[in-house]
Amino acid sequence: MNKQFKLLAVACSLGFSSVALAVPTDLTPWSNEGNGSWSVAADTHSVFQSINGDPTVFYSDFNGQGRQLSGSITVETTGDDDFIGFVLGFQPGDIAAAATDFILIDWKQNDQNIGCSAGHTGNQGLAISRVTGGLSVFNDAWCHEGSVSELARGTTLGNVGWNDNQTYAFDLIFNASNIQVKVDGALELNINGSFADGRFGFYNLSQSSVRYSAIEDTVAPPPPGGVPVPAPLALIGLGLALLARKNRKAA
Ligand SMILES: [Ca+2]
Ligand SMILES: [Ca+2]
Numbered sequence: 001m002n003k004q005f006k007l008l009a010v011a012c013s014l015g016f017s018s019v020a021l022a023v024p025t026d027l028t029p030w031s032n033e034g035n036g037s038w039s040v041a042a043d044t045h046s047v048f049q050s051i052n053g054d055p056t057v058f059y060s061d062f063n064g065q066g067r068q069l070s071g072s073i074t075v076e077t078t079g080d081d082d083f084i085g086f087v088l089g090f091q092p093g094d095i096a097a098a099a100t101d102f103i104l105i106d107w108k109q110n111d112q113n114i115g116c117s118a119g120h121t122g123n124q125g126l127a128i129s130r131v132t133g134g135l136s137v138f139n140d141a142w143c144h145e146g147s148v149s150e151l152a153r154g155t156t157l158g159n160v161g162w163n164d165n166q167t168y169a170f171d172l173i174f175n176a177s178n179i180q181v182k183v184d185g186a187l188e189l190n191i192n193g194s195f196a197d198g199r200f201g202f203y204n205l206s207q208s209s210v211r212y213s214a215i216e217d218t219v220a221p222p223p224p225g226g227v228p229v230p231a232p233l234a235l236i237g238l239g240l241a242l243l244a245r246k247n248r249k250a251a
């Protein structure tokens with residue numbers, strides 16, 4: 001093995017070893033608020049919510065900032081068409097609190113207006129919102145009005161509802177200045193801002209039979225832009241440059 005190939009091999013091994021591995025998330029210490037019934041499976045990495053009712057959140061026992069939460073989500077019924085999703089930066093008590101600062105990521109199957117204010121409706125599709133006054137006012141959560149301010153809608157799923165009995169992979173990447181949400185590996189939401197730390201949570205509104213499975217968490221990748229190249233990547237670049245120079249000399 002020549003020197004350049006050795007350098008490249010070392011750089012590659014450093015690069016791979018620096019990738020943090022996701023670990024299964026134990027959901028048994030998580031807590032629920034609101035009108036839901038959350039049953040953790042025996043494997044401790046899956047949970048099923050069975051009530052069609054007011055907003056409910058099932059939230060982690062750790063703060064989410066700087067971490068990535070991944071898994072899959074399935075609505076295991078054909079009988080309804082309402083909201084499933086997630087919260088980020090949630091604090092215990094936030095469902096009913098008068099003043100909050102957390103992020104709501106919700107996904108509705110079909111359009112449905114329940115008496116929203118002018119210019120609002122319960123839109124089908126995936127959206128991200130900031131919640132500044134809890135979720136105890138039903139219309140605020142449903143219509144994205146009042147205490148729920150919509151920030152963005154999904155790139156391809158912004159106006160596309162979820163399908164009954166279809167399992168979707170999700171990734172939630174939560175940093176202080178950037179949030180990314182992927183569905184089946186595609187980046188749907190990518191917003192910059194200043195986000196308060198708090199818990200990860202699962203969210204249902206007026207939707208039963210929602211299963212979150214194979215939940216795992218890991219260190220979040222850094223937000224895009226303005227981030228120094230990690231040393232292993234710089235070494236790989238150096239290795240490639242040396243190889244290119246050697247090849248040019250040989251040619
Ligand atoms: Ca349905
Ligand atoms: Ca409905």
Ligand SMILES: [Ca+2]
Nearest residue numbers: 080082206207
């Ligand atoms: Ca419903």
